[in-house]
Amino acid sequence: MTIPNPDRHWIQIKKASYNTVATITQQLQTTRADHLTCGPRGIATWRLSSSAEIEVLNDEQLTIHGQTIHAEVNHLPAHVYRALVQASPAFTQYPEVDHLYQQIRDGKPDWDTAQFTRSLEEIAQGGRRPDQVPRLVSTPRTYSATWHPQEFFLRVNKAGDWFAALTFTASFQRLSRSIAPVTVGLDLGLNPLTVAYTSLGESHTFSPTDLSHLDQVAGSRLTPAAQKILRHLTYASGREDAEKIIGWLNHHASRVFAERLSHRAMNTNFIQQARNLAIHDHHFSALSQYLYTSRIPFRRVASYSTSQLCACCFEKEGLEVKGELGFTTFTCPRCKTVRCRHENAAHNVMLRGLNLPPRCKKSQAG
Known part of the structure:
Protein backbone atom coordinates (compact mmCIF):
# COMPACT_ATOMS: atom_id res chain seq x y z
CA MET A 1 0.00 0.00 0.00
CA THR A 2 1.35 3.41 -0.95
CA ILE A 3 0.37 6.35 1.25
CA PRO A 4 -0.46 9.50 -0.75
CA ASN A 5 1.62 12.52 0.31
CA PRO A 6 3.16 10.78 3.34
CA ASP A 7 4.44 12.80 6.27
CA ARG A 8 7.54 10.96 7.52
CA HIS A 9 9.15 11.74 10.84
CA TRP A 10 12.61 10.43 11.71
CA ILE A 11 13.68 9.59 15.25
CA GLN A 12 17.13 8.51 16.39
CA ILE A 13 17.44 5.04 17.84
CA LYS A 14 19.39 4.62 21.08
CA LYS A 15 22.85 3.07 20.80
CA ALA A 16 21.83 0.18 23.07
CA SER A 17 19.54 -1.02 20.26
CA TYR A 18 21.96 -0.71 17.32
CA ASN A 19 22.80 -4.43 17.22
CA THR A 20 19.13 -5.35 17.42
CA VAL A 21 18.24 -3.06 14.53
CA ALA A 22 21.10 -4.40 12.41
CA THR A 23 19.84 -7.92 13.06
CA ILE A 24 16.30 -6.94 12.09
CA THR A 25 17.43 -5.64 8.70
CA GLN A 26 19.16 -8.97 8.07
CA GLN A 27 16.52 -11.39 9.38
CA LEU A 28 13.18 -9.78 8.55
CA GLN A 29 11.75 -9.22 5.10
CA THR A 30 13.07 -5.81 4.16
CA THR A 31 13.53 -3.85 0.94
CA ARG A 32 16.33 -1.42 0.23
CA ALA A 33 14.86 2.06 -0.06
CA ASP A 34 17.93 4.16 -0.75
CA HIS A 35 15.84 6.35 -3.06
CA LEU A 36 14.13 7.81 0.02
CA THR A 37 16.04 11.08 0.42
CA CYS A 38 14.07 12.82 3.18
CA GLY A 39 15.40 12.81 6.73
CA PRO A 40 18.95 12.44 8.06
CA ARG A 41 21.69 11.51 5.65
CA GLY A 42 22.48 7.83 5.49
CA ILE A 43 24.38 5.22 3.54
CA ALA A 44 21.55 2.67 3.49
CA THR A 45 17.80 2.67 4.07
CA TRP A 46 15.48 -0.30 4.52
CA ARG A 47 11.72 -0.50 4.31
CA LEU A 48 10.16 -3.16 6.49
CA SER A 49 7.59 -5.48 5.03
CA SER A 50 4.02 -4.25 5.42
CA SER A 51 3.38 -7.40 7.46
CA ALA A 52 5.99 -6.49 10.06
CA GLU A 53 4.50 -6.38 13.55
CA ILE A 54 5.26 -3.01 15.11
CA GLU A 55 4.01 -1.96 18.53
CA VAL A 56 4.74 1.24 20.43
CA LEU A 57 5.02 0.39 24.12
CA ASN A 58 5.75 3.79 25.68
CA ASP A 59 7.57 7.06 25.07
CA GLU A 60 10.92 5.26 24.88
CA GLN A 61 10.26 1.79 23.47
CA LEU A 62 8.73 0.05 20.52
CA THR A 63 8.92 -3.52 19.28
CA ILE A 64 9.44 -4.98 15.82
CA HIS A 65 8.35 -8.62 15.72
CA GLY A 66 8.80 -8.74 19.49
CA GLN A 67 12.32 -7.29 19.47
CA THR A 68 12.59 -4.18 21.63
CA ILE A 69 13.98 -0.97 20.16
CA HIS A 70 14.80 2.01 22.35
CA ALA A 71 13.94 5.38 20.82
CA GLU A 72 12.22 8.47 22.18
CA VAL A 73 9.04 8.45 20.15
CA ASN A 74 7.76 11.34 22.25
CA HIS A 75 10.17 13.55 20.28
CA LEU A 76 7.56 14.07 17.60
CA PRO A 77 5.35 17.06 16.78
CA ALA A 78 2.20 17.18 18.88
CA HIS A 79 -0.32 16.07 16.28
CA VAL A 80 1.62 13.01 15.06
CA TYR A 81 2.60 12.02 18.60
CA ARG A 82 -1.08 12.06 19.56
CA ALA A 83 -1.92 9.90 16.56
CA LEU A 84 0.83 7.43 17.48
CA VAL A 85 -0.32 7.06 21.10
CA GLN A 86 -4.00 6.75 20.22
CA ALA A 87 -3.24 4.03 17.65
CA SER A 88 -1.09 1.95 20.04
CA PRO A 89 -3.16 -0.44 22.19
CA ALA A 90 -0.08 -1.56 24.16
CA PHE A 91 0.94 1.99 25.08
CA THR A 92 1.73 2.67 28.75
CA GLN A 93 2.68 5.85 30.57
CA TYR A 94 3.07 7.32 34.03
CA PRO A 95 -0.24 8.37 35.63
CA GLU A 96 -0.60 12.00 36.76
CA VAL A 97 2.36 13.05 34.63
CA ASP A 98 0.20 15.71 33.01
CA HIS A 99 -0.34 17.34 36.40
CA LEU A 100 3.43 17.58 36.88
CA TYR A 101 3.67 19.10 33.44
CA GLN A 102 1.17 21.80 34.33
CA GLN A 103 3.14 22.55 37.49
CA ILE A 104 6.39 23.15 35.64
CA ARG A 105 4.63 25.33 33.05
CA ASP A 106 2.96 27.42 35.77
CA GLY A 107 6.21 27.71 37.74
CA LYS A 108 6.63 30.61 40.11
CA PRO A 109 5.52 32.11 42.51
CA ASP A 110 3.85 29.05 44.05
CA TRP A 111 6.62 26.66 43.14
CA ASP A 112 7.70 24.16 45.82
CA THR A 113 10.82 22.27 44.76
CA ALA A 114 10.67 19.71 47.57
CA GLN A 115 7.02 18.86 46.95
CA PHE A 116 7.53 18.60 43.20
CA THR A 117 10.53 16.30 43.67
CA ARG A 118 8.52 14.04 45.99
CA SER A 119 5.66 13.87 43.52
CA LEU A 120 8.07 13.13 40.68
CA GLU A 121 9.65 10.22 42.57
CA GLU A 122 6.27 8.84 43.65
CA ILE A 123 5.04 8.77 40.07
CA ALA A 124 8.28 7.17 38.88
CA GLN A 125 8.07 4.52 41.62
CA GLY A 126 4.48 3.69 40.68
CA GLY A 127 5.58 2.79 37.17
CA ARG A 128 3.74 2.99 33.87
CA ARG A 129 0.17 1.86 33.32
CA PRO A 130 -1.86 1.19 30.15
CA ASP A 131 -3.07 4.55 28.88
CA GLN A 132 -3.75 5.72 25.32
CA VAL A 133 -4.56 9.33 26.26
CA PRO A 134 -1.65 11.61 25.16
CA ARG A 135 -0.63 13.38 28.37
CA LEU A 136 2.20 15.74 27.44
CA VAL A 137 0.71 17.48 24.42
CA SER A 138 -2.14 19.90 24.06
CA THR A 139 -4.98 18.95 21.75
CA PRO A 140 -4.22 20.40 18.30
CA ARG A 141 -7.13 22.45 17.00
CA THR A 142 -5.89 22.75 13.43
CA TYR A 143 -3.71 19.68 12.74
CA SER A 144 -4.65 16.01 12.75
CA ALA A 145 -2.82 12.87 11.68
CA THR A 146 -3.13 9.13 11.11
CA TRP A 147 -0.25 6.73 11.76
CA HIS A 148 0.57 4.06 9.12
CA PRO A 149 2.71 1.38 10.80
CA GLN A 150 2.89 -0.58 7.54
CA GLU A 151 5.28 2.09 6.18
CA PHE A 152 8.25 1.88 8.51
CA PHE A 153 11.85 2.61 7.52
CA LEU A 154 15.26 2.09 9.09
CA ARG A 155 18.39 4.01 8.10
CA VAL A 156 22.06 3.89 9.05
CA ASN A 157 24.61 6.67 8.48
CA LYS A 158 28.39 6.60 7.97
CA ALA A 159 29.01 6.85 11.70
CA GLY A 160 26.90 3.73 12.32
CA ASP A 161 24.01 5.61 13.91
CA TRP A 162 20.52 4.25 13.29
CA PHE A 163 17.26 6.10 12.67
CA ALA A 164 13.64 5.06 12.22
CA ALA A 165 11.00 6.78 10.09
CA LEU A 166 7.36 6.67 11.12
CA THR A 167 4.85 7.48 8.40
CA PHE A 168 1.68 9.52 8.84
CA THR A 169 -0.88 11.32 6.78
CA ALA A 170 -1.46 14.78 8.17
CA SER A 171 -4.16 17.35 7.50
CA PHE A 172 -4.76 20.97 8.42
CA GLN A 173 -7.96 22.91 8.99
CA ARG A 174 -7.56 26.66 9.24
CA LEU A 175 -9.53 28.33 12.02
CA SER A 176 -8.68 31.96 11.33
CA ARG A 177 -6.68 34.03 8.89
CA SER A 178 -5.32 37.55 8.80
CA ILE A 179 -7.18 39.80 6.37
CA ALA A 180 -3.87 40.61 4.68
CA PRO A 181 -1.36 37.73 5.10
Whole structure:
Protein backbone atom coordinates (compact mmCIF):
# COMPACT_ATOMS: atom_id res chain seq x y z
CA MET A 1 0.00 0.00 0.00
CA THR A 2 1.35 3.41 -0.95
CA ILE A 3 0.37 6.35 1.25
CA PRO A 4 -0.46 9.50 -0.75
CA ASN A 5 1.62 12.52 0.31
CA PRO A 6 3.16 10.78 3.34
CA ASP A 7 4.44 12.80 6.27
CA ARG A 8 7.54 10.96 7.52
CA HIS A 9 9.15 11.74 10.84
CA TRP A 10 12.61 10.43 11.71
CA ILE A 11 13.68 9.59 15.25
CA GLN A 12 17.13 8.51 16.39
CA ILE A 13 17.44 5.04 17.84
CA LYS A 14 19.39 4.62 21.08
CA LYS A 15 22.85 3.07 20.80
CA ALA A 16 21.83 0.18 23.07
CA SER A 17 19.54 -1.02 20.26
CA TYR A 18 21.96 -0.71 17.32
CA ASN A 19 22.80 -4.43 17.22
CA THR A 20 19.13 -5.35 17.42
CA VAL A 21 18.24 -3.06 14.53
CA ALA A 22 21.10 -4.40 12.41
CA THR A 23 19.84 -7.92 13.06
CA ILE A 24 16.30 -6.94 12.09
CA THR A 25 17.43 -5.64 8.70
CA GLN A 26 19.16 -8.97 8.07
CA GLN A 27 16.52 -11.39 9.38
CA LEU A 28 13.18 -9.78 8.55
CA GLN A 29 11.75 -9.22 5.10
CA THR A 30 13.07 -5.81 4.16
CA THR A 31 13.53 -3.85 0.94
CA ARG A 32 16.33 -1.42 0.23
CA ALA A 33 14.86 2.06 -0.06
CA ASP A 34 17.93 4.16 -0.75
CA HIS A 35 15.84 6.35 -3.06
CA LEU A 36 14.13 7.81 0.02
CA THR A 37 16.04 11.08 0.42
CA CYS A 38 14.07 12.82 3.18
CA GLY A 39 15.40 12.81 6.73
CA PRO A 40 18.95 12.44 8.06
CA ARG A 41 21.69 11.51 5.65
CA GLY A 42 22.48 7.83 5.49
CA ILE A 43 24.38 5.22 3.54
CA ALA A 44 21.55 2.67 3.49
CA THR A 45 17.80 2.67 4.07
CA TRP A 46 15.48 -0.30 4.52
CA ARG A 47 11.72 -0.50 4.31
CA LEU A 48 10.16 -3.16 6.49
CA SER A 49 7.59 -5.48 5.03
CA SER A 50 4.02 -4.25 5.42
CA SER A 51 3.38 -7.40 7.46
CA ALA A 52 5.99 -6.49 10.06
CA GLU A 53 4.50 -6.38 13.55
CA ILE A 54 5.26 -3.01 15.11
CA GLU A 55 4.01 -1.96 18.53
CA VAL A 56 4.74 1.24 20.43
CA LEU A 57 5.02 0.39 24.12
CA ASN A 58 5.75 3.79 25.68
CA ASP A 59 7.57 7.06 25.07
CA GLU A 60 10.92 5.26 24.88
CA GLN A 61 10.26 1.79 23.47
CA LEU A 62 8.73 0.05 20.52
CA THR A 63 8.92 -3.52 19.28
CA ILE A 64 9.44 -4.98 15.82
CA HIS A 65 8.35 -8.62 15.72
CA GLY A 66 8.80 -8.74 19.49
CA GLN A 67 12.32 -7.29 19.47
CA THR A 68 12.59 -4.18 21.63
CA ILE A 69 13.98 -0.97 20.16
CA HIS A 70 14.80 2.01 22.35
CA ALA A 71 13.94 5.38 20.82
CA GLU A 72 12.22 8.47 22.18
CA VAL A 73 9.04 8.45 20.15
CA ASN A 74 7.76 11.34 22.25
CA HIS A 75 10.17 13.55 20.28
CA LEU A 76 7.56 14.07 17.60
CA PRO A 77 5.35 17.06 16.78
CA ALA A 78 2.20 17.18 18.88
CA HIS A 79 -0.32 16.07 16.28
CA VAL A 80 1.62 13.01 15.06
CA TYR A 81 2.60 12.02 18.60
CA ARG A 82 -1.08 12.06 19.56
CA ALA A 83 -1.92 9.90 16.56
CA LEU A 84 0.83 7.43 17.48
CA VAL A 85 -0.32 7.06 21.10
CA GLN A 86 -4.00 6.75 20.22
CA ALA A 87 -3.24 4.03 17.65
CA SER A 88 -1.09 1.95 20.04
CA PRO A 89 -3.16 -0.44 22.19
CA ALA A 90 -0.08 -1.56 24.16
CA PHE A 91 0.94 1.99 25.08
CA THR A 92 1.73 2.67 28.75
CA GLN A 93 2.68 5.85 30.57
CA TYR A 94 3.07 7.32 34.03
CA PRO A 95 -0.24 8.37 35.63
CA GLU A 96 -0.60 12.00 36.76
CA VAL A 97 2.36 13.05 34.63
CA ASP A 98 0.20 15.71 33.01
CA HIS A 99 -0.34 17.34 36.40
CA LEU A 100 3.43 17.58 36.88
CA TYR A 101 3.67 19.10 33.44
CA GLN A 102 1.17 21.80 34.33
CA GLN A 103 3.14 22.55 37.49
CA ILE A 104 6.39 23.15 35.64
CA ARG A 105 4.63 25.33 33.05
CA ASP A 106 2.96 27.42 35.77
CA GLY A 107 6.21 27.71 37.74
CA LYS A 108 6.63 30.61 40.11
CA PRO A 109 5.52 32.11 42.51
CA ASP A 110 3.85 29.05 44.05
CA TRP A 111 6.62 26.66 43.14
CA ASP A 112 7.70 24.16 45.82
CA THR A 113 10.82 22.27 44.76
CA ALA A 114 10.67 19.71 47.57
CA GLN A 115 7.02 18.86 46.95
CA PHE A 116 7.53 18.60 43.20
CA THR A 117 10.53 16.30 43.67
CA ARG A 118 8.52 14.04 45.99
CA SER A 119 5.66 13.87 43.52
CA LEU A 120 8.07 13.13 40.68
CA GLU A 121 9.65 10.22 42.57
CA GLU A 122 6.27 8.84 43.65
CA ILE A 123 5.04 8.77 40.07
CA ALA A 124 8.28 7.17 38.88
CA GLN A 125 8.07 4.52 41.62
CA GLY A 126 4.48 3.69 40.68
CA GLY A 127 5.58 2.79 37.17
CA ARG A 128 3.74 2.99 33.87
CA ARG A 129 0.17 1.86 33.32
CA PRO A 130 -1.86 1.19 30.15
CA ASP A 131 -3.07 4.55 28.88
CA GLN A 132 -3.75 5.72 25.32
CA VAL A 133 -4.56 9.33 26.26
CA PRO A 134 -1.65 11.61 25.16
CA ARG A 135 -0.63 13.38 28.37
CA LEU A 136 2.20 15.74 27.44
CA VAL A 137 0.71 17.48 24.42
CA SER A 138 -2.14 19.90 24.06
CA THR A 139 -4.98 18.95 21.75
CA PRO A 140 -4.22 20.40 18.30
CA ARG A 141 -7.13 22.45 17.00
CA THR A 142 -5.89 22.75 13.43
CA TYR A 143 -3.71 19.68 12.74
CA SER A 144 -4.65 16.01 12.75
CA ALA A 145 -2.82 12.87 11.68
CA THR A 146 -3.13 9.13 11.11
CA TRP A 147 -0.25 6.73 11.76
CA HIS A 148 0.57 4.06 9.12
CA PRO A 149 2.71 1.38 10.80
CA GLN A 150 2.89 -0.58 7.54
CA GLU A 151 5.28 2.09 6.18
CA PHE A 152 8.25 1.88 8.51
CA PHE A 153 11.85 2.61 7.52
CA LEU A 154 15.26 2.09 9.09
CA ARG A 155 18.39 4.01 8.10
CA VAL A 156 22.06 3.89 9.05
CA ASN A 157 24.61 6.67 8.48
CA LYS A 158 28.39 6.60 7.97
CA ALA A 159 29.01 6.85 11.70
CA GLY A 160 26.90 3.73 12.32
CA ASP A 161 24.01 5.61 13.91
CA TRP A 162 20.52 4.25 13.29
CA PHE A 163 17.26 6.10 12.67
CA ALA A 164 13.64 5.06 12.22
CA ALA A 165 11.00 6.78 10.09
CA LEU A 166 7.36 6.67 11.12
CA THR A 167 4.85 7.48 8.40
CA PHE A 168 1.68 9.52 8.84
CA THR A 169 -0.88 11.32 6.78
CA ALA A 170 -1.46 14.78 8.17
CA SER A 171 -4.16 17.35 7.50
CA PHE A 172 -4.76 20.97 8.42
CA GLN A 173 -7.96 22.91 8.99
CA ARG A 174 -7.56 26.66 9.24
CA LEU A 175 -9.53 28.33 12.02
CA SER A 176 -8.68 31.96 11.33
CA ARG A 177 -6.68 34.03 8.89
CA SER A 178 -5.32 37.55 8.80
CA ILE A 179 -7.18 39.80 6.37
CA ALA A 180 -3.87 40.61 4.68
CA PRO A 181 -1.36 37.73 5.10
CA VAL A 182 2.27 38.87 4.92
CA THR A 183 5.70 37.58 3.94
CA VAL A 184 7.70 36.62 7.04
CA GLY A 185 11.40 36.18 7.75
CA LEU A 186 12.45 34.17 10.81
CA ASP A 187 15.55 34.43 12.99
CA LEU A 188 15.74 31.09 14.81
CA GLY A 189 17.39 30.59 18.18
CA LEU A 190 16.97 29.57 21.81
CA ASN A 191 16.13 32.75 23.67
CA PRO A 192 14.29 34.27 21.99
CA LEU A 193 13.09 31.12 20.24
CA THR A 194 12.26 33.08 17.12
CA VAL A 195 11.87 36.65 15.97
CA ALA A 196 9.55 37.13 13.00
CA TYR A 197 9.83 40.16 10.73
CA THR A 198 7.06 40.89 8.25
CA SER A 199 6.81 42.66 4.91
CA LEU A 200 4.79 45.36 6.73
CA GLY A 201 7.88 46.24 8.77
CA GLU A 202 6.53 44.68 11.97
CA SER A 203 8.31 42.22 14.24
CA HIS A 204 7.08 39.63 16.70
CA THR A 205 9.19 37.92 19.36
CA PHE A 206 8.59 34.40 20.71
CA SER A 207 10.21 33.73 24.09
CA PRO A 208 10.50 30.41 25.93
CA THR A 209 8.63 29.59 29.12
CA ASP A 210 10.91 30.15 32.10
CA LEU A 211 11.95 26.79 33.55
CA SER A 212 14.71 28.07 35.83
CA HIS A 213 12.76 26.76 38.84
CA LEU A 214 13.66 23.26 37.66
CA ASP A 215 17.40 23.82 38.16
CA GLN A 216 17.24 22.69 41.79
CA VAL A 217 15.23 19.63 40.84
CA ALA A 218 17.68 18.63 38.12
CA GLY A 219 20.56 19.12 40.57
CA SER A 220 19.07 16.81 43.20
CA ARG A 221 19.69 13.07 43.43
CA LEU A 222 16.85 11.76 41.31
CA THR A 223 16.38 8.10 40.48
CA PRO A 224 16.96 7.21 36.80
CA ALA A 225 13.21 6.82 36.22
CA ALA A 226 12.52 10.26 37.69
CA GLN A 227 15.26 11.77 35.57
CA LYS A 228 13.63 10.36 32.44
CA ILE A 229 10.25 11.77 33.38
CA LEU A 230 11.81 15.18 34.02
CA ARG A 231 13.46 15.10 30.58
CA HIS A 232 10.12 14.25 28.98
CA LEU A 233 8.44 17.13 30.83
CA THR A 234 11.02 19.70 29.77
CA TYR A 235 11.04 18.44 26.17
CA ALA A 236 7.24 18.76 26.05
CA SER A 237 7.49 22.34 27.35
CA GLY A 238 10.01 23.30 24.68
CA ARG A 239 7.84 21.71 22.00
CA GLU A 240 4.74 23.57 23.17
CA ASP A 241 6.62 26.89 23.11
CA ALA A 242 7.95 26.23 19.61
CA GLU A 243 4.57 25.21 18.24
CA LYS A 244 3.11 28.58 19.23
CA ILE A 245 5.24 29.98 16.41
CA ILE A 246 3.41 27.69 13.98
CA GLY A 247 0.03 28.94 15.18
CA TRP A 248 1.09 32.55 14.62
CA LEU A 249 2.45 31.80 11.15
CA ASN A 250 -0.70 29.97 10.12
CA HIS A 251 -2.73 33.07 10.97
CA HIS A 252 -0.41 35.77 9.62
CA ALA A 253 1.94 34.39 6.96
CA SER A 254 1.45 34.07 3.21
CA ARG A 255 5.00 32.69 2.82
CA VAL A 256 7.89 32.12 5.18
CA PHE A 257 11.67 32.27 4.94
CA ALA A 258 14.12 30.98 7.56
CA GLU A 259 17.84 30.52 7.89
CA ARG A 260 19.49 27.45 6.41
CA LEU A 261 20.78 25.80 9.58
CA SER A 262 23.74 23.49 10.05
CA HIS A 263 24.54 21.34 13.06
CA ARG A 264 28.11 22.58 13.09
CA ALA A 265 27.02 26.17 13.50
CA MET A 266 24.49 25.48 16.24
CA ASN A 267 25.38 26.23 19.85
CA THR A 268 25.95 23.03 21.83
CA ASN A 269 23.26 24.21 24.26
CA PHE A 270 20.73 23.20 21.61
CA ILE A 271 21.23 19.54 22.43
CA GLN A 272 22.41 19.59 26.05
CA GLN A 273 18.99 20.10 27.60
CA ALA A 274 15.70 18.43 26.73
CA ARG A 275 13.86 21.75 26.34
CA ASN A 276 16.49 23.03 23.94
CA LEU A 277 16.48 19.74 22.05
CA ALA A 278 12.76 20.21 21.41
CA ILE A 279 13.47 23.67 19.99
CA HIS A 280 16.28 22.22 17.88
CA ASP A 281 13.93 19.57 16.49
CA HIS A 282 11.39 22.27 15.67
CA HIS A 283 13.85 24.58 13.90
CA PHE A 284 15.46 21.78 11.86
CA SER A 285 12.46 19.69 10.81
CA ALA A 286 9.05 20.31 12.41
CA LEU A 287 8.83 23.91 11.17
CA SER A 288 9.03 22.93 7.51
CA GLN A 289 6.77 19.89 7.95
CA TYR A 290 4.07 21.90 9.68
CA LEU A 291 4.10 24.60 7.01
CA TYR A 292 4.04 21.99 4.25
CA THR A 293 0.89 20.51 5.79
CA SER A 294 -0.78 23.92 6.09
CA ARG A 295 0.28 24.77 2.50
CA ILE A 296 2.25 27.90 3.38
CA PRO A 297 5.24 28.27 1.01
CA PHE A 298 8.49 27.89 2.95
CA ARG A 299 12.13 28.22 1.91
CA ARG A 300 15.46 28.42 3.68
CA VAL A 301 18.04 31.05 2.76
CA ALA A 302 21.76 31.57 3.43
CA SER A 303 22.44 32.36 7.07
CA TYR A 304 25.79 34.14 6.77
CA SER A 305 26.04 37.49 8.60
CA THR A 306 22.29 37.95 9.03
CA SER A 307 22.90 39.49 12.46
CA GLN A 308 25.92 41.56 11.41
CA LEU A 309 24.72 43.33 8.24
CA CYS A 310 22.35 46.28 8.38
CA ALA A 311 19.02 45.24 6.86
CA CYS A 312 17.86 48.86 6.60
CA CYS A 313 20.84 49.93 4.45
CA PHE A 314 20.48 46.82 2.32
CA GLU A 315 16.74 47.24 1.77
CA LYS A 316 16.87 50.96 0.99
CA GLU A 317 20.14 51.25 -0.95
CA GLY A 318 21.43 47.76 -1.63
CA LEU A 319 24.45 48.32 0.63
CA GLU A 320 26.06 45.62 2.74
CA VAL A 321 27.13 47.50 5.85
CA LYS A 322 28.59 45.65 8.80
CA GLY A 323 27.31 46.91 12.13
CA GLU A 324 28.19 46.55 15.79
CA LEU A 325 26.58 43.83 17.90
CA GLY A 326 25.71 44.26 21.55
CA PHE A 327 24.24 41.57 23.75
CA THR A 328 20.75 42.29 22.41
CA THR A 329 21.27 45.21 20.01
CA PHE A 330 22.51 45.97 16.52
CA THR A 331 23.94 49.40 15.69
CA CYS A 332 24.64 50.54 12.13
CA PRO A 333 27.59 52.96 11.83
CA ARG A 334 26.23 54.35 8.57
CA CYS A 335 22.50 55.00 9.04
CA LYS A 336 22.72 55.07 12.86
CA THR A 337 19.91 52.53 13.22
CA VAL A 338 19.78 50.90 16.66
CA ARG A 339 17.50 47.89 16.91
CA CYS A 340 17.17 44.37 18.30
CA ARG A 341 19.87 42.19 16.74
CA HIS A 342 17.38 39.35 16.22
CA GLU A 343 14.91 41.68 14.48
CA ASN A 344 17.69 42.85 12.19
CA ALA A 345 18.57 39.22 11.40
CA ALA A 346 14.95 38.30 10.67
CA HIS A 347 14.67 41.36 8.42
CA ASN A 348 17.74 40.20 6.47
CA VAL A 349 16.30 36.67 6.16
CA MET A 350 13.11 38.10 4.66
CA LEU A 351 15.06 40.26 2.20
CA ARG A 352 17.16 37.31 1.07
CA GLY A 353 14.05 35.24 0.57
CA LEU A 354 12.53 37.95 -1.60
CA ASN A 355 15.85 38.62 -3.39
CA LEU A 356 15.33 42.32 -2.72
CA PRO A 357 17.07 44.51 -3.52
CA PRO A 358 19.59 43.22 -6.11
CA ARG A 359 22.80 42.76 -4.19
CA CYS A 360 25.54 45.35 -4.65
CA LYS A 361 28.49 45.74 -2.33
CA LYS A 362 29.07 49.50 -2.42
CA SER A 363 29.97 49.83 1.23
CA GLN A 364 31.50 47.55 3.83
CA ALA A 365 32.20 49.94 6.68
CA GLY A 366 29.69 52.78 6.17
